[in-house]
Amino acid sequence: MPTQQQTVRHVHQVARPEGFPTAEHFAYVERPLPEPGPGAALVENIYLSVDPYMRELMDEEWELHQPLPFGRAIGRVVASRTPGFAVGDLVTHGEGWSTHALLEPGPGRRVINPPEGVPLSAYLSVLGGTGLTAYVGVRTILDLQPGETVYISSAAGAVGGTAGQIARLLGAARVIGSTGSPAKVEHTIRRLGFHAAFDYHDGPVAELLAKAAPEGIDAALEGVGGDHLEAAIGVTREFGRIAWVGAISQYNNPADPPPAPRNLYAVSDRSIHLRGYQVRHHMHLRPEAEEWLIPHIQAGRISTDETVVEGFDQVVDAFLGVLRGENIGKMLVRIAPG
């Protein structure tokens, strides 16, 4: 199944942003399609992932005027000179925002065989890094128990939306989410099954959360920081747990993080466990997560919860959109037929 195209297109970063990035920080470039050398395969990408964490990569990790690594993608092998990949294989990898990738077998590159009822794109959403982040946060870090009340920030985002669904399926008595628009509130409750949600623009987050959780919470999955973390601490009961998965509110201004919570001392007073984590340290839990998640996906109990944009020339806009919170669920770009 040789590729039909004779060129590969890449997104390059061409300048370092100060604060919020724009389209001018990127360029679309076209190159002749390479042939795979011995031991490698050529993959034509189908789905590309755009994620908030990439904003941090823009400051240092992504080299200027080079293809951008680290972005997760799903593609199909179109030529192979390695026994690790056969032509036609579906492969997930991290070679980023390009139409094609040359891959040797190795860590982070695996052939997938989506079971009946599991869409291919799920391997970048609920079965991808964001889904694993949600699973690890709710099950491993929070160890959520049936009957507990849990608060999830960015509830309509890729991590939060999956986390809320996992919490519900684990028997949480009450799953409360904060989101950024009335449409997201609606989505979070109707589609994802949160028990309550609010738009954080409607007032101080602490007040909105206190109203949604009048009896307090047992656990929180927090990924915003600043006043969102402060609100979570404010309603966390004695011995409560807060899993802290990052601070999207600081990605654009790493040198000027949001103020730390003024009520931080409650962590000591109320014996709260505030635990930071990074999903990259928990990759060994992927098989366990897939085993748990796939039957729920197949039965329709977990939505893959994606916003899918069409076309490689939309990658940069999709990324800027996810930084502005325009996505509902996981933001993906489909660049070729699955």
Added chain:
Amino acid sequence: MPTQQQTVRHVHQVARPEGFPTAEHFAYVERPLPEPGPGAALVENIYLSVDPYMRELMDEEWELHQPLPFGRAIGRVVASRTPGFAVGDLVTHGEGWSTHALLEPGPGRRVINPPEGVPLSAYLSVLGGTGLTAYVGVRTILDLQPGETVYISSAAGAVGGTAGQIARLLGAARVIGSTGSPAKVEHTIRRLGFHAAFDYHDGPVAELLAKAAPEGIDAALEGVGGDHLEAAIGVTREFGRIAWVGAISQYNNPADPPPAPRNLYAVSDRSIHLRGYQVRHHMHLRPEAEEWLIPHIQAGRISTDETVVEGFDQVVDAFLGVLRGENIGKMLVRIAPG
């Protein structure tokens, strides 16, 4: 063994302080010595404990113009009408700053029989609440492992001094303390066996700690808050743990806590566990702690590390002194011969 005195003396709180308390907030009062009723015993106190946490009790819990409860004490039974206490028994209890107490058997009141080589006062210091706080913090909350580097704030205080000794005996590769004077630095290293210590007045705590722990720390026991907590976060390695036992720096200004650490986001970035705890939730560990600590005390491997003031009329001054950090180790008041 009837008591020789015919009166009981109490300390009463007579006014609510704003900020730092003074002697004017207290009064010494004398009353006729009561007789124990049926089911109770009269105890003549030997040692009284004065502790930083009592500053918080002054805002609400301690009733004005009443004997002050909640302070730990050790006394000897001088009259009894309960089978729970025999005349001559040594008893620890929490009836506070008085020369005598009427006690019925109950939780928090127990007869002690100090083994050979264990001084009576140890039951208010290394075997008392502060020692248990140190034990729980280092063993249960931090789960300190041999070869690790640990930082302990208030290292010459009652909790910190014991915690450092426990950490050393657990095989910590490096025990680092912050203290409030050159004499305390000396004491911490020479007497308590810390590997390094500094006087936090000598510069920004973060700089002093970074210099003392150039390769970072695995664990911290933090009880000051503010810039001390910030310093601890600053040097904590990935996956490091911080046990947060309170914030002495805020006791005098509960409405105006010290600023939260500006580097709090490192808790997320470096997967740090920040865990608050209160010793009152871990009282079931007392037998385990005693079993572990007593042989070390008997062998001289753990110092009871006390500052003992003589005379009941010194209670208020001793308490004010501990708030000013004048004590080295546990501050006790001896009011009768052991």
